[in-house]
Amino acid sequence: MKKLFAVTLGILTAFGGFVDIGDLVANALVGARFGMSLAWVVIVGVIGICLFAEMSGRIAAASQRPVFDLVRERLGPRAGLVNLGASFFINVLTLAAEIGGASLALELATGVNYLLWVPGVALVAWLVMWRVKFETMERIFGLAGLALVVFAVGLWLLGPDWGRLAHQVTHPPSDEGVPTYWYYAIALLGGAMTPYEVFFFSSGGVEERWTRKDLVTSRANVFVGFPLGGFLSLAIAGCAATVFLPVHAQVDTLGQMVLPVGLGLGQVGLALVIFGIFAATFGATLETALSSGYTLSQYFGWQWGKYVRPRQASRFHAVVLVVTIVAAALVLTTVDPIKVTEYSLVFSAAALPLTYLPVLMISNDPDYMGDQVNGRFSNALGTVYMVLLVVVAVAAIPLMLATKAGQ
């Protein structure tokens, strides 16, 4: 019974914690402009993140070491440094977007300008990372993120023409250009497979001292929790496709993105969705800030993690503090947090092979994995995804330039 409770709680946490500012923005933008015609990308992204998160969880359980710890050892310091540079840059950009998202949610709740909330959000996030236990922190914000289920309820209550939504799946709008379609497909994939998720998942496995016995829980989180999170992403796109597409309204702010829930569920729904967005983005703020500390500390071989006292992992905590300050300062320059999110998604997409190739290589290496190496199916699917991710990485920046970032 205790085990079942732990598995259920883990699934719910993974479900609630799946959606972050990137998923929210990408799905709302895409739903408003392309209807459900890019739903297939969400499915491809969810399968991809399930595949590689399962591998990274297995790496953590089999070797008791997180992925990035092994990247430098397996690929050498030079390739590891390239990987670190790309991941760290994207992490900081994503962290700025998440802090901006949490502040925007507070603006929607109070009417007070988001810039005034930014220092407070950053300070509270740092205090939580400093004082609260890893498991407590992960559970509270993962479960609170479940409030985003209101997107699915809101979609239901809006009473969409389900036949039309289904028709959109195979029929993109004719007035949108092909390059723009593929640009948003790439952004959506970048949102579903954000690199920090894998680093956080495997480092979290080590923080929680996973062993081979915990593989069942890890797989349940990944194979049930993440697809449920993907379902939420589709609900966000469905809401936007139902409300905005018929009037050709393009959304570019968080306030506009939650409007369908308000229209479907009224003030209670609006309060819940704003709470859910705050929980999801604040939770992701913690994850991205910690991931920055994890990757840098693991590359340089410093003591890291929340499972040791801060004094013992002082450089790790210093990195977390500094990146939180830098990201908050970036948002305080008044750069639009939604634009930062859009760029972070495309840069994430461009760096996807750098993140996922080492995961595939290490999970295939019997020296690290013992009898937990990849099976044929995982390898075949992993290889197909690597080809896809390389194509995506090559196309991401040229498409961003050609479409003027999707305009």
Add this chain to the structure above:
Amino acid sequence: MRPPAPPGPVPRPGRRRLARALPQAALLAVLATGCVSPAWDDHDYGLKAGATAQAAASSVELVRLAVRDHDRLTTPYLKTVLTEASGDLGSVNDQFGGVQPPSDAADRLRTQVTDLTSQAEEEVQGLLIEVRRDGLRDPRGADRRLGELAGRLREIEEAHR
């Protein structure tokens, strides 16, 4: 455990130059995506007018959705949505106003577009003032006026695709 990785190849000067140029190229790429280019001829100006009308119509439609069901939304939320739309319309006005019309025909188009976008901005600002005071006075009337504005902006968008 694996033996330490063998030392990598010695970087060549060309490779170093490339490594130095990459961040600059990335920055230039990001900046280039946000630039507003001048209008070369009437056709180009027409395309910019169409894009401006499209962006303005989108903002107007969003406000219309919120105003129509304003009683289902909270006041701070409505205030935020209207403030954002007002800012967007102002920005659209400024950007299009900054493009030099290349001919007399372009002048007429400019007047037509900026009249509509300015009307839309004023309408949204008026609604924002009402929300900040006691709430919307005539949401149905606002819905009708916004609908008409959106329709006229869409006509310009269609004519200059």
